[in-house]
Amino acid sequence: MPLTGVTILDLSRVLSGPFCTMLLADMGAEVIKIEALPDGDSVRKSGAMRDGLSYYFATFNRNKKSVTLNLKDEKGRELFEKLVLRADVVVDNYRPGVLDRLGLGRERLRSLQPKLICASISGFGESGPYRDRPAFDFIAQAMSGFMSMNGEKDGPPLRSGLPVSDLVAGLFAALGIVSALFRRERTGKGDVVCTSLTGAMIALLSYAASTYFATGEVLPRNGNDHPISSPYGLFNTRDGAIAIAPPTDAFFIRLMQALDLALLLDDPNYKTGQQRVARRAELNAQITERLSHHGNEYWIEKLNKAGVPCGPVYSVQDVFNDPQFADMAIDVPHPGMPPVRMLGFPLRFTEAECSIRRPSPRLGEHNDEVFGSLGLSPAEIKALRAQKIL
């Protein structure tokens, strides 16, 4: 596996950090999830439950081990530092400064283990006026400009229905961590890598940012219409709706031909992309008229055959009922219950691979194993449990 042999101590909770370490664990890293007493990661009790298990937690924490550890206790911190001596990476998504106040700041950890890579995901980054603000996916969507671009033309700014800022920040963090690991292989040096929910979302502003920087223009929300491309959008057919998106003139020509609207290609009103944007409503009406004669299935096959990007709007159920995406759902054995279905791997390797090696852990399931490996006897571990240090 790509990351075999890498050990990660994971102090992160909820979504952004756990998604980051899930990606790394799927690629072979050993991830030790360090959870606070008494309840551990709050996601253990959140989202839809089945057989007493949060499927949300089970997905984001597969392939990980769990230990409990009270970092507010000196003995707990000592044990953490012993784990750091054997770790390659420490990941957290605390607010900046929280680990410093515990005496476990990066300087301290890196002085113990100079090759360590410390990775942090925060809401607003390590500096600036909002550094200490509490952060949350929705707020990052709002303050990054993302929501201003998402929504109906005449409606309010909308958050994405999925927690994209948590997920994208987690992805960036994973990329940063593996890049620092690669550099360490070549230089022998550790590093600190930071990202933030807001920074990650701003990094997605793409043409909205480049248009603003080039011209000062702030592009409007535009629903399913593309601000600078037409035809483009969701079109009704006889029995549903399909997304159609011809990205260039060549694709527009194919679309018109496939719809038996080739005569519009000679119409001087639709020659350029700009004209087609200006006459979007009347062009859409003609397309919709043609589409009304057949259903989704007919048009999706016909337009794809003609080389026009198009497809249906799938519900989550539709996605997992389509054989194309069958391997994006996997069934993971969990002791004492039926296999737990969860999302598969978006990355595929040919030589190495992603894999499931263990289900999500029970809280503190690996206390004996992990602390035992530090040389603690069963009696010592039992005593630490009684003192609520583990």
Added chain:
Amino acid sequence: MPLTGVTILDLSRVLSGPFCTMLLADMGAEVIKIEALPDGDSVRKSGAMRDGLSYYFATFNRNKKSVTLNLKDEKGRELFEKLVLRADVVVDNYRPGVLDRLGLGRERLRSLQPKLICASISGFGESGPYRDRPAFDFIAQAMSGFMSMNGEKDGPPLRSGLPVSDLVAGLFAALGIVSALFRRERTGKGDVVCTSLTGAMIALLSYAASTYFATGEVLPRNGNDHPISSPYGLFNTRDGAIAIAPPTDAFFIRLMQALDLALLLDDPNYKTGQQRVARRAELNAQITERLSHHGNEYWIEKLNKAGVPCGPVYSVQDVFNDPQFADMAIDVPHPGMPPVRMLGFPLRFTEAECSIRRPSPRLGEHNDEVFGSLGLSPAEIKALRAQKIL
């Protein structure tokens, strides 16, 4: 820099692949963009232009070199294969099979250079019934379930206003590439890594997928309201609107106290999250009444001080006018024009760093340098240009 010494041949066009290689180039990889004649990457002519330059292109192609090469010509393929001998990674976002038909499939390239890492981004992956369909960001948003979760409660499914599937697939590809590079440092072995626009988006379904897998329930679109959390959303104040998102009971208590609504904490109707979801409308009305007495600035400061995640909805302009995000815009010197403003780096390292080393290249700007380094004389390069091979 994290990826110093890594050489990437980039056959990708438009957005997903170029975003991937931009991320790698920002971290120090040498990226040679290989463009088709006569016009190269279509993004050169797309999006907002200034001083004759597409700012969209300039952002996604900073730090890269550009060569032109006709891969349909035998001599062109020969030169490509010579470049492969010196490369670590080849990236493409063609449809599966296109490179094979050119005689430049992965088996061929890896037989030339066994340590090579081949990375591909496609619309639907390397197998399955839709393998050969043309793909596009909008279609991936539609077919991945993303759109089904995005939009107003009573409105149509909505695409994200930003090309998230291109960007997220590019991020996954970058993560896969660096992970394969890391493994190669340890094992000496190359690999193939693939991702897809649809797979990348499905990987973001998070609680929508886990709820469906646990219960069979398909969560509805819900606008700015969170399906299982309340209060949560965009709330009007005296002079605007703010996003408020207390993620747990503890945060709900802080919010009620900060709004002088602490008496609701004793109301048996609002004790549990479930009750608050059921009475969302009446709870929201009470919150909005309180918020109406002051403006955004007052509430954002007050609620943040109380530890409640909240913030304004920023336009793209607001983002870049806020000192918090000042370093997410950078000015890159471009010869012959004023500096070009573009998005900064969402990843920050302490020891290594991301940096801009060169502006986006003119088409074929590095033909002489790159092909000269293969031993071609200026006269040979000139002849190849005349034959439209370069």
